[in-house]
Amino acid sequence: MPSPVIFEGHRLPASYANFYIANGVVLVPVFNDPNDRFALDILADLFSGRDVIGIYSGDLIWGFGAMHCMTQQQPRTQLSAVSRQLSEEKQKG
Numbered sequence: 001m002p003s004p005v006i007f008e009g010h011r012l013p014a015s016y017a018n019f020y021i022a023n024g025v026v027l028v029p030v031f032n033d034p035n036d037r038f039a040l041d042i043l044a045d046l047f048s049g050r051d052v053i054g055i056y057s058g059d060l061i062w063g064f065g066a067m068h069c070m071t072q073q074q075p076r077t078q079l080s081a082v083s084r085q086l087s088e089e090k091q092k093g
Contacts, residue, residue, distance in 0.1 A: 002033035005061060012061040019043060026050050029057035 005014040016039035019028040026047045030036040036054060044052040 002031040002035050002039075005031060005058065014057075014061050016043070018057075021047070021050070024050055026052045028052060028054050029060070030054035031058050031061075032056065 002014045002016070005012040014029075014031050014033075016028060016030075016035075019026055026043055028040055028043055030040070040052055040054050
């Protein structure tokens with residue numbers, strides 16, 4: 001774990017566990033902490049077929065999340081429903 005990150009008396013969720021696995025890469029939050037390198041090395045060993053990339057996340061955790069949290073589900077919008085309907089109509093011919 002990185003050293004505790006405190007903002008206005010609150011401990012922020014600085015964690016290397018909030019990494020994101022994508023096609024060919026693993027994006028890992030880093031915090032300019034001495035443990036960053038250890039975390040990146042461990043994840044590189046675990047995901048040997050992927051590039052492991054550290055992304056500074058000190059500013060992101062003020063919103064109480066990092067890479068993985070940012071990629072979570074997005075609410076369905078009217079636009080996505082219209083897009084799906086147009087796609088279905090196109091497939092029907």
